[in-house]
Amino acid sequence: xxxxxxxxxAATRQAPETFFASRRExxxxxxxxxxxxLIVVLVYSGGVTMPVAVALHALxxxxxxxxxxxxxxPGSDLTVASVMALVIAVAGPAGAAASLAMYPxxxxxxxxxxxxxxxxxxxxxxxxxxxxxxxxxRVHAGRVVRFDHDVPxxxxxxxxxxxxxxRQAALGLMARTFHTDFAPALLLALRSPEPVVRVQASAVVxxxxxxxxxxxxxxxxxxxxHAAGISAAGELxxxxxxxxxxxxxxxxxxxxxxxxxxxALRTSRDVIAEASDSRPGTATVIERFLLTAGRYKDFxxxxxxxxxxxxGRYRVRRIGGREVPS
Amino acid sequence: xxxxxxxxxxxxxxxxxxxxxxxxxxxxxxxGVSAWIDWQMRTQPETSFSIVSLWPREVAQKSRxxxxxxxxxxxxxxxxxxxxxxxxxxxxxxxxERLGDAMTRLMTQGxxxxxxxxxxxxxxxxxxxxxxxxxxxxxxxxLVQDMYRRExxxxxxxxxxxxxxxxxxxxxxxxxxxxxxxxxxxxxxTGYAGLFAARAAIETxxxxxxxxxxxxxxxxxxxxxxxxxxxxxxxxGHALDDGRTDLRDMWIRAFEAYARTCYESATGIVSLxxxxxxxxxxxxxTEDKLSVIANGIDLARFAKVPRAxxxxxxxxxxxxxxxxxxxxxxxxxxxxxLKARLPDVRAYVMGPVxxxxxxxGECAALVEDLGLQETVLFTGxxxxxxxxxxxxxxxxxxxxxxQPLVVLEAGAAGIPFVATDAGSCREIxxxxxxxxxxxxxxxxxxxxxxxxxxxxAAQVLLTDHGRRRAAGEALKARVTRSYTSDQAANAxxxxxxxxxxxxxxxxxxxxxx
Numbered sequence: 052x053x054x055x056x057x058x059x060x061a062a063t064r065q066a067p068e069t070f071f072a073s074r075r076e077x078x079x080x081x082x083x084x085x086x087x088x089l090i091v092v093l094v095y096s097g098g099v100t101m102p103v104a105v106a107l108h109a110l111x112x113x114x115x116x117x118x119x120x121x122x123x124x125p126g127s128d129l130t131v132a133s134v135m136a137l138v139i140a141v142a143g144p145a146g147a148a149a150s151l152a153m154y155p156x157x158x159x160x161x162x163x164x165x166x167x168x169x170x171x172x173x174x175x176x177x178x179x180x181x182x183x184x185x186x187x188x189r190v191h192a193g194r195v196v197r198f199d200h201d202v203p204x205x206x207x208x209x210x211x212x213x214x215x216x217x218r219q220a221a222l223g224l225m226a227r228t229f230h231t232d233f234a235p236a237l238l239l240a241l242r243s244p245e246p247v248v249r250v251q252a253s254a255v256v257x258x259x260x261x262x263x264x265x266x267x268x269x270x271x272x273x274x275x276x277h278a279a280g281i282s283a284a285g286e287l288x289x290x291x292x293x294x295x296x297x298x299x300x301x302x303x304x305x306x307x308x309x310x311x312x313x314x315a316l317r318t319s320r321d322v323i324a325e326a327s328d329s330r331p332g333t334a335t336v337i338e339r340f341l342l343t344a345g346r347y348k349d350f351x352x353x354x355x356x357x358x359x360x361x362x363g364r365y366r367v368r369r370i371g372g373r374e375v376p377s
Numbered sequence: 378x379x380x381x382x383x384x385x386x387x388x389x390x391x392x393x394x395x396x397x398x399x400x401x402x403x404x405x406x407x408x409g410v411s412a413w414i415d416w417q418m419r420t421q422p423e424t425s426f427s428i429v430s431l432w433p434r435e436v437a438q439k440s441r442x443x444x445x446x447x448x449x450x451x452x453x454x455x456x457x458x459x460x461x462x463x464x465x466x467x468x469x470x471x472x473x474e475r476l477g478d479a480m481t482r483l484m485t486q487g488x489x490x491x492x493x494x495x496x497x498x499x500x501x502x503x504x505x506x507x508x509x510x511x512x513x514x515x516x517x518x519x520l521v522q523d524m525y526r527r528e529x530x531x532x533x534x535x536x537x538x539x540x541x542x543x544x545x546x547x548x549x550x551x552x553x554x555x556x557x558x559x560x561x562x563x564x565x566x567t568g569y570a571g572l573f574a575a576r577a578a579i580e581t582x583x584x585x586x587x588x589x590x591x592x593x594x595x596x597x598x599x600x601x602x603x604x605x606x607x608x609x610x611x612x613x614g615h616a617l618d619d620g621r622t623d624l625r626d627m628w629i630r631a632f633e634a635y636a637r638t639c640y641e642s643a644t645g646i647v648s649l650x651x652x653x654x655x656x657x658x659x660x661x662x663t664e665d666k667l668s669v670i671a672n673g674i675d676l677a678r679f680a681k682v683p684r685a686x687x688x689x690x691x692x693x694x695x696x697x698x699x700x701x702x703x704x705x706x707x708x709x710x711x712x713x714x715l716k717a718r719l720p721d722v723r724a725y726v727m728g729p730v731x732x733x734x735x736x737x738g739e740c741a742a743l744v745e746d747l748g749l750q751e752t753v754l755f756t757g758x759x760x761x762x763x764x765x766x767x768x769x770x771x772x773x774x775x776x777x778x779x780q781p782l783v784v785l786e787a788g789a790a791g792i793p794f795v796a797t798d799a800g801s802c803r804e805i806x807x808x809x810x811x812x813x814x815x816x817x818x819x820x821x822x823x824x825x826x827x828x829x830x831x832x833x834a835a836q837v838l839l840t841d842h843g844r845r846r847a848a849g850e851a852l853k854a855r856v857t858r859s860y861t862s863d864q865a866a867n868a869x870x871x872x873x874x875x876x877x878x879x880x881x882x883x884x885x886x887x888x889x890x
Binding site for chain 1: 530531532534592595598599602603605610611612615617621625652653655656659701702706710713739742743746747776777798799824825826
């Protein structure tokens with residue numbers, strides 16, 4: 052449901068017209084008609100003189116106008132009421148009869164106007180915020196990240212010094228969004244003096260090990276099929292040093308990482324271009340491997356490209372007729 | 378057993394001495410708590426028992442235990458029994474605000490008065506509308522909207538709605554179920570079983586006893602914090618101080634509130650080991666209610682096991698299922714480190730290997746990768762008594778344990794133990810601080826997942842024969858003193874005796890709105 056629809060419905064529901072308010076024109080016309088008929092009867096029966104009859108007509112008209120205007124909300128639509136008052140004042144009993152007769156047609160227009168009126172008022176924010184809008188705002192505001200909250204910079208610190216609730220929450224986050232960088236914090240939690248934390252950490256370790264196992268199998272398969280890129284080498288390098296991975300798998304990861312990089316080094320241009328990759332670890336892996344392979348020139352180029360790419364916007368300056376980044 | 382398989386207590390059912398309240402185990406799941414319940418009934422032959430067994434819903438299950446003669450009734454309580462067929466009755470929600478208030482308080486804070494309020498309000502409602510109709514009526518719809526606004530106004534209503542139905546469905550079922558007559562109500566966990574015991578204490582005035590093998594609330598918290606099926610409907614990023622209540626928070630808070638209610642209502646709270654009391658205290662368990670009754674073993678079975686000779690091939694062993702929670706890979710890595718120092722060391726892994734074949738395959742591959750084919754041997758399920766005489770040092774590498782019987786069994790045979798700091802291992806191996814006189818260390822405790830520490834501790838015990846024998850004797854003395862089956866049975870018999878003859882408490886007065 053859109054906010055506009057919800058608000059319109061709510062505004063209509065919030066301000067329901069009373070029976071009197073919605074029928075006031077009908078009641079005024081009926082009373083005026085009755086009064087005017089009585090005056091006519093009195094005149095024709097000789098009960099009153101003409102000046103008195105005119106005065107009585109003025110009284111009936113005034114009463115009808117008062118009824119039509121009584122307790123109206125400021126700024127509400129007076130079109131139908133004005134026409135009725137004018138017709139009764141000018142045409143007397145005929146005018147009252149005409150007002151009565153035209154009510155079925157103008158009455159509905161009046162009800163429609165009240166809905167439109169409420170809508171206009173809501174558009175102008177004259178009626179305040181209704182419950183549907185409040186709910187929409189609350190739900191919308193409730194679902195987004197609040198940047199005024201502190202995000203832990205170091206899970207290890209939380210595990211060491213945080214409250215029990217914070218440590219438990221941090222372990223939950225580590226389980227759901229695990230990264231190999233979290234491993235030291237997780238090992239700290241396994242050694243926590245608090246049994247509750249140790250138990251939770253052990254459950255996280257059990258889960259994470261399962262996930263790492265699947266990931267390693269996938270990476271090793273890709274490496275075997277020569278389908279793994281440089282970024283996979285970076286990930287394998289992290290896994291090869293992750294203390295949550297068993298020794299045999301750590302060794303496999305290291306071997307696969309070496310194989311990927313050795314293959315990639317055959318096309319050193321691509322390798323060096325990959326060094327600009329902003330993912331942490333990838334560039335380091337490449338640089339380390341170029342150093343190990345004794346390709347110092349390529350290493351310097353990769354380091355330069357990585358630094359430049361990591362520096363964000365840069366200007367080009369001209370030195371001795373050559374354009375160089377700085 | 379089939380004669381006992383009645384779904385609800387008979388009105389004329391005889392009163393039992395003890396009504397055990399269990400969730401998701403006896404008699405349809407073997408081992409663990411079910412085995413403990415079977416042991417409890419068989420070691421108290423003079424005491425009559427009835428059992429209320431809680432399950433999510435009715436399914437055909439085969440009993441795994443033969444009923445002992447002193448089990449007089451087995452009742453099944455199904456938590457999700459109200460279905461989802463909408464009722465058009467109860468369209469007038471006026472007068473139900475107090476029920477909404479009471480339920481919100483019970484689900485967010487818990488406590489005995491909160492449960493009493495809900496019971497009172499539902500007693501009023503029952504006259505107008507049966508609970509199964511109320512649960513699916515327009516009134517329930519109004520209640521869920523009101524409680525959503527109070528409890529989780531920033532989260533997804535759709536998710537709240539289904540969580541509300543799951544949580545409240547269980548609560549209504551627990552409060553609706555006919556109460557069996559008993560002198561003592563004994564629940565084996567908090568959660569819904571704990572709520573049922575709390576209700577029994579309030580309704581009948583009889584004592585409620587709680588024995589926690591693990592800490593139910595912690596187990597639920599761990600599950601919920603890691604669960605992928607619980608959707609995060611509020612994006613909190615990695616912030617830990619964001620106070621907006623999401624679905625996980627709501628579930629965890631509800632289970633904590635239920636536990637608080639149980640702890641407040643229980644007359645006695647028993648743990649298997651002292652370290653488990655700290656989370657109970659955090660949720661309001663008072664010191665005067667807390668006690669420890671450790672599980673015990675039959676010493677006679679292990680009394681005549683001969684010790685492994687000093688000159689025999691150095692042997693370590695892990696007894697347990699080959700599954701990830703036992704962290705068998707760390708044991709294998711420890712064996713590898715040990716082999717580098719003691720080349721002829723032998724390491725047995727004794728336990729079923731078919732529960733997680735994939736994990737067993739990885740363990741076997743690790744053995745091969747580390748060149749330990751002649752060192753690490755998977756025996757499969759065996760009679761451990763046949764092997765104990767070959768073993769110099771036992772090991773336990775589990776990531777999580779409660780009170781592992783294998784430590785007690787090895788101790789009874791005088792074999793020292795190297796174990797991770799899980800469950801009550803430290804208490805069994807090193808003794809509690811109040812142990813008088815202190816019997817000495819029965820081995821060593823290491824951190825979790827620390828192969829190097831395990832290997833170092835095992836090496837010391839394997840090479841220093843005098844130390845190993847002393848540790849074995851210390852562990853045997855401790856097990857004999859504190860961990861026998863008879864001691865545990867006697868402790869429970871005394872508790873039952875005391876509570877069964879305690880006068881009934883007057884009903885808790887109605888709570889003012």
